[in-house]
Amino acid sequence: MAKEVVSRKENYSLWYNNLVTKADLAENSAVRGCMVIKPYGYAIWEKMQGTLDKMFKDTGHVNAYFPLFIPKSFFSREASHVDGFAKECAVVTHYRLKNDPDGNGVIVDQEAKLDEELVVRPTSETIIWNTYKSWIQSYRDLPILCNQWANVVRWEMRTRLFLRTAEFLWQEGHTAHATQQEAIDEAEKMIHVYADFVQNWMGVPVIIGKKSESERFAGAVDTYAIEALMQDGKALQAGTSHFLGQNFAKAFDVQFANKDGKLDYVWATSWGVSTRLMGALIMAHSDDNGLILPPKLAPIHVVIIPIYKGEEELNLLRSQSKILKKKMEERGIIVKIDDRDNVRSGFKFAEYELKGVPVRLAIGPRDYQNGTVEVARRDTLEKQTVLQEGIADYVSNLLEEIQVNIFKKALKFREENTHKVDTYEEFKKKIEEGGFILAHWDGTSETEVKVKEETKATIRCIPLDMPEEAGVCMVTGKPSKQRVIFARSY
Amino acid sequence: MAKEVVSRKENYSLWYNNLVTKADLAENSAVRGCMVIKPYGYAIWEKMQGTLDKMFKDTGHVNAYFPLFIPKSFFSREASHVDGFAKECAVVTHYRLKNDPDGNGVIVDQEAKLDEELVVRPTSETIIWNTYKSWIQSYRDLPILCNQWANVVRWEMRTRLFLRTAEFLWQEGHTAHATQQEAIDEAEKMIHVYADFVQNWMGVPVIIGKKSESERFAGAVDTYAIEALMQDGKALQAGTSHFLGQNFAKAFDVQFANKDGKLDYVWATSWGVSTRLMGALIMAHSDDNGLILPPKLAPIHVVIIPIYKGEEELNLLRSQSKILKKKMEERGIIVKIDDRDNVRSGFKFAEYELKGVPVRLAIGPRDYQNGTVEVARRDTLEKQTVLQEGIADYVSNLLEEIQVNIFKKALKFREENTHKVDTYEEFKKKIEEGGFILAHWDGTSETEVKVKEETKATIRCIPLDMPEEAGVCMVTGKPSKQRVIFARSY
Numbered sequence: 001m002a003k004e005v006v007s008r009k010e011n012y013s014l015w016y017n018n019l020v021t022k023a024d025l026a027e028n029s030a031v032r033g034c035m036v037i038k039p040y041g042y043a044i045w046e047k048m049q050g051t052l053d054k055m056f057k058d059t060g061h062v063n064a065y066f067p068l069f070i071p072k073s074f075f076s077r078e079a080s081h082v083d084g085f086a087k088e089c090a091v092v093t094h095y096r097l098k099n100d101p102d103g104n105g106v107i108v109d110q111e112a113k114l115d116e117e118l119v120v121r122p123t124s125e126t127i128i129w130n131t132y133k134s135w136i137q138s139y140r141d142l143p144i145l146c147n148q149w150a151n152v153v154r155w156e157m158r159t160r161l162f163l164r165t166a167e168f169l170w171q172e173g174h175t176a177h178a179t180q181q182e183a184i185d186e187a188e189k190m191i192h193v194y195a196d197f198v199q200n201w202m203g204v205p206v207i208i209g210k211k212s213e214s215e216r217f218a219g220a221v222d223t224y225a226i227e228a229l230m231q232d233g234k235a236l237q238a239g240t241s242h243f244l245g246q247n248f249a250k251a252f253d254v255q256f257a258n259k260d261g262k263l264d265y266v267w268a269t270s271w272g273v274s275t276r277l278m279g280a281l282i283m284a285h286s287d288d289n290g291l292i293l294p295p296k297l298a299p300i301h302v303v304i305i306p307i308y309k310g311e312e313e314l315n316l317l318r319s320q321s322k323i324l325k326k327k328m329e330e331r332g333i334i335v336k337i338d339d340r341d342n343v344r345s346g347f348k349f350a351e352y353e354l355k356g357v358p359v360r361l362a363i364g365p366r367d368y369q370n371g372t373v374e375v376a377r378r379d380t381l382e383k384q385t386v387l388q389e390g391i392a393d394y395v396s397n398l399l400e401e402i403q404v405n406i407f408k409k410a411l412k413f414r415e416e417n418t419h420k421v422d423t424y425e426e427f428k429k430k431i432e433e434g435g436f437i438l439a440h441w442d443g444t445s446e447t448e449v450k451v452k453e454e455t456k457a458t459i460r461c462i463p464l465d466m467p468e469e470a471g472v473c474m475v476t477g478k479p480s481k482q483r484v485i486f487a488r489s490y
Numbered sequence: 491m492a493k494e495v496v497s498r499k500e501n502y503s504l505w506y507n508n509l510v511t512k513a514d515l516a517e518n519s520a521v522r523g524c525m526v527i528k529p530y531g532y533a534i535w536e537k538m539q540g541t542l543d544k545m546f547k548d549t550g551h552v553n554a555y556f557p558l559f560i561p562k563s564f565f566s567r568e569a570s571h572v573d574g575f576a577k578e579c580a581v582v583t584h585y586r587l588k589n590d591p592d593g594n595g596v597i598v599d600q601e602a603k604l605d606e607e608l609v610v611r612p613t614s615e616t617i618i619w620n621t622y623k624s625w626i627q628s629y630r631d632l633p634i635l636c637n638q639w640a641n642v643v644r645w646e647m648r649t650r651l652f653l654r655t656a657e658f659l660w661q662e663g664h665t666a667h668a669t670q671q672e673a674i675d676e677a678e679k680m681i682h683v684y685a686d687f688v689q690n691w692m693g694v695p696v697i698i699g700k701k702s703e704s705e706r707f708a709g710a711v712d713t714y715a716i717e718a719l720m721q722d723g724k725a726l727q728a729g730t731s732h733f734l735g736q737n738f739a740k741a742f743d744v745q746f747a748n749k750d751g752k753l754d755y756v757w758a759t760s761w762g763v764s765t766r767l768m769g770a771l772i773m774a775h776s777d778d779n780g781l782i783l784p785p786k787l788a789p790i791h792v793v794i795i796p797i798y799k800g801e802e803e804l805n806l807l808r809s810q811s812k813i814l815k816k817k818m819e820e821r822g823i824i825v826k827i828d829d830r831d832n833v834r835s836g837f838k839f840a841e842y843e844l845k846g847v848p849v850r851l852a853i854g855p856r857d858y859q860n861g862t863v864e865v866a867r868r869d870t871l872e873k874q875t876v877l878q879e880g881i882a883d884y885v886s887n888l889l890e891e892i893q894v895n896i897f898k899k900a901l902k903f904r905e906e907n908t909h910k911v912d913t914y915e916e917f918k919k920k921i922e923e924g925g926f927i928l929a930h931w932d933g934t935s936e937t938e939v940k941v942k943e944e945t946k947a948t949i950r951c952i953p954l955d956m957p958e959e960a961g962v963c964m965v966t967g968k969p970s971k972q973r974v975i976f977a978r979s980y
Contacts, residue, residue, distance in 0.1 A: 039552035062533065063529065069580070070655050073595060081576065088585065088586055089587060090582045091582060091587065095579070096645065150641075151640075300897045342630070
């Protein structure tokens, strides 16, 4: 086991933390709940950003940037939003420090108190809709399809690297539309963009659905979500897209003249994914040896490790490694040669397994003579001796295969851990084993609360693409039109 | 004159503000001093980011992310840093809001007071060096070459869009080295990277130099800067790179074992450019009709405007426009067709001049018949009728020519407005005309202060690549080895 990573079985939560810190993805900082994203972790996030950004632009969106601070009073404008977001947050009250007259560093200058406190944005609907007010007069100004990449702060009491941190990085799309249908279409389009990304880039299967009322975004009419299943049987919400109706337009008085010249309130959506995706990526695929990264998001695709004794062999193998590297790079493969002389090969092997590099090539003197190389794939840990001739093709295909394989593996896991359940009795038993449970529900918040209190499970979503099926609520016996997904969650 | 942009002569400062707001680059927000960067402005910033990010990576740097908040006490650790940065800043004192018992929205929960106040980062040396402490044990951990793209906050009293805002976007590089020379080399390398970017992408000529002691970054041993001259004769500092010596390593106790196994403090640099570059870009090139953007950073290279009467002509010209667009796009040219039917062509012409789109193609029915198109370049406002055949080549060359031309024009302006001056008398006269003044200075802060108080001019930099030249200080008559650059500045 690499660098003292605890096994999943032994302690799943510690295993996760070990991976994040020992694979150099992130660490806790001196500021409570705020993380430092280290270069290796940030490189993965950059790939996520780059891919998503392109997907947003391909669907007609543009980037913009709105202020970090939001006047406190803005939160009170939208009734349900204030309860959801204006509570645990970072509040700026002063704008100056001064030297402590007692000589102990700096203290807050009490004379520099803000007239109105500023909240560090937990999400930007309010400041953005306050801005849109002056951008929108007529239907010709619509739609507005803005996204921003930003940091946000929510003062979480219990934090975990990537999964729940006080400060996190995200993108938030905020769109404005002339009609209700257009806004609903946009919200649905974006949840499908997220699903596409999470499945086809991250290799994590998701279920697309609507949230029940109690799990909706504060201020939304409807919240769409994608839900993924982690290896410990808990669900993780990987992205959300909200149809906001006219709630924020009414709160900030954003009206437009429609084609008939009549004034109407503007329709809105918002949607976001965050560095939390890093948590999903890590937990969905990795094993007790370390990370398993999908090739499409791996900062390094291939590491080449020369196995040598003495300077002469090293020189020989180093130059051969460079030739292989160049061949692969011409195919767009990102290659690193590790020829450090102060650590053993076994140490290097473990290190790149820990870091989830998808393919490892080892080349020793015998390989050099035979024109071969040892190829090890990270996902299955299988090794094979392969001819150097045609290595770029071989590795290129292998990377595609790995990308497909880790998705399949995660999908198989989810299928094996998804169960239809018809009685509350059975539900209580099954939920202890983890996984998604498909059950009938009567549609009321009361039942949802009862299930949560008694089993810690919540309704993750009401799947969009599941056929309707008449049944009765497992708890109350009242009629139900469709099964919903229950699970314990992150 | 487009959309009521005031002329430079009439009111330079208002002209600048007009351009920023009327060309949809940015606007003030509801939060004092914080701007909204609008999609068109952000698209330029994204191109700047993309180019710089590649240049940083090509020089061996990696990205990471450090917390938004810095514990107040961190600032007191480095003596001069605290004076420079821990004063006008946003201070977070509480972490919760609650409902006002009187029913007036939300108020700060006084029970949720932080034990130690957090400062919203004005720059990140302190939190980063506190982090580096655990990353660095031996010379094998060095160098560390990190950069971060982030938002920072400095509570400026007088703000101007892009040039000086309370919140701004920037990148900050923070590197750690085993030797003094390596750190100095890094600081110099990065100021040259900035100069390369500003000159060859933004088209703005700069002078590279060192700052005098009083203009140095708070905590630096040496500050390198690039200085550009704006059209009103004022200098603008476009980027800085600091050699920090061992100051932050000592403040945060960051030591490493060198090759001889002896402990030593780590050597540091930091370097940054910000959305302030947008201000430089706008002011260096634009004219009374609006923005002039260098093609390398323009969000749109070419706008095609069909000039038509009636539906039939429109359809004809629209499909011909699409053919031209496609041809140009194949060459990597970004093209927009504006076939709106609710505004006149003249209005469109003015709009794209205002927005600084480098090339405009107008195509009317006669052009259609003749196989021609009218090409107008934004930088010189020259128009020419050109064959559609080979248009992609023509425009591609034209864009390159424009890129070169606007740099040349800005360079010529700078040369015409740079003067050698030998007496303080003459200096006082010349400084009223604006521009760079090359004068001898005795190297003391006293003289610098006197000049600043009497003329509002400061030493912009001590140029790196200017030959030494013996002389006497224009103010005190004391000996001087080199001329330095004085100017009034932003």
